[in-house]
Amino acid sequence: MSAIPSVDLKDFVSEDPKRKQKFIEEIGAAFENIGFVALSGHFLSDELVENLYTEIKRFFDLPQDIKDKYEIEGIGGQRGYTSFGKEHAKGRKEGDLKEFWHFGQYVENNPKLEEEYPDNVTVDELPEFNEVGKETFQMLEKTAQYVLRALALHLDLEETYFDDYIKNGNSILRPIHYPPITSEPKNAVRAAAHGDINLITLLMGAHGRGLQVQNLEGQWVDAIARPDQLMINVGDMLSRLSNNKLKSTIHQVVNPPKELWGTSRYSIPFFMHPISEMPLNCLENCIDEDHPKQYADITAGEFLHERLIELGLIKA
Template structure:
């Protein structure tokens, strides 16, 4: 067991407290025996890896307005404070967006199940917040994600390292998530690291079947920084691992735009400020 990111049994009576304590200390929590089916996740990983490797993803080039569809390695993200693109490709899935005909509806089903679980976890977060922190939430945390059309399921493919990537690029440079909460099943390969409170990078547990949950910037803002949005990254593999793809499945839980995050921001104003930062950088 990782001493910094303890693994919490979802079925334990003490799970809500222990999980939220980990979120408060590190910005991350790790769950086992959670209700998201490992069989479902494994099937999504397998079929979407084939989808990316076949080249079919290129039929669904990303929409610059709606932001759904396929983002190739050529247009991949550049982390805030970095000037080199991450070496990855991904597909953005929204309930209203395009969905590839080449794969089953498994990712759609996972989206719904993930949102249900997220509502439970957000209730845990609120119930285990100190009273002075809980009083800051403008509405119950779980209700913030109700009917939000911006909650995003991203299917990520990190290709094998083939020498085509830019010098000094890594699979995902250090960053925080902008949203409320992110839930992430353990990926097909290790590599995820979390910044500890001492500034030292630590490996996140990577056993298949675990569920990794992290705080996003919006929940940090809403909680007055009680729950920290912690930097994390995905390192390049070495040795035989460099020849393997890595697939992961983060679900980014977004609150509705009109929700008041804090005295300073609504969700909409917070999001627009961040987008303007990225546009200026671009």
């Protein structure tokens, strides 16, 4: 039994005000208490999920020299392939035991942002790979938009407060491959303890053990979703905006028991980012005598740049 609360997005998008309010209260309480929920009723079809897993397994099974040609220098790993062990958690020297791919935003009607964001990288060897990635990106972005609308109402904002900030936002879909472990990892784990940078993260593939969340008492609890659910958590940007009313919870992916070292693990997070200009200044209605302002004013773009330096993905 997972310690993570479950919610159903169908409640929020129903025409029933009581069901909608129930969803707002449930996800608001979960994000104030543990920062994670397991969400069903999202916009991903079973067929799309199956197709995506097929395509990403095909990609990570390609010979290393072919994968390496999709690792693009000078863009901080924001698009294309990032090879094994290159990324590390903030404050860690050991690289995480993973390789991954990044799909980025498909900009609509905004030449300035088309110029600002790196281009998505096309995999020549896999004709379906990019199309399936794009469709998944857009369905997860749509799901995230409705989750943020519920959170806006929970924070006493206009329901569409986030809409203009996330349209053409700097979001990332990251298929991750944790390869079989072949020798005793010294201090490395599949993903060391960290908080996410962005507004919210929607995670596919948290169906096996491995993902753990640190609760308010400091204990590590397993975060396990049903196959039809997405695991969704608060990122640091949303935590700053809400003056820590909504909790960005530390989480990690631990190595499996030794008897399972020979198996691969796949995980596909979608990191919902706003446009760079979004102010992350603490909301006035989240500040009072008992909750003084905790964070300095900053934009989403400035905050992202700081964190990518800390993660070792770009140079200062």
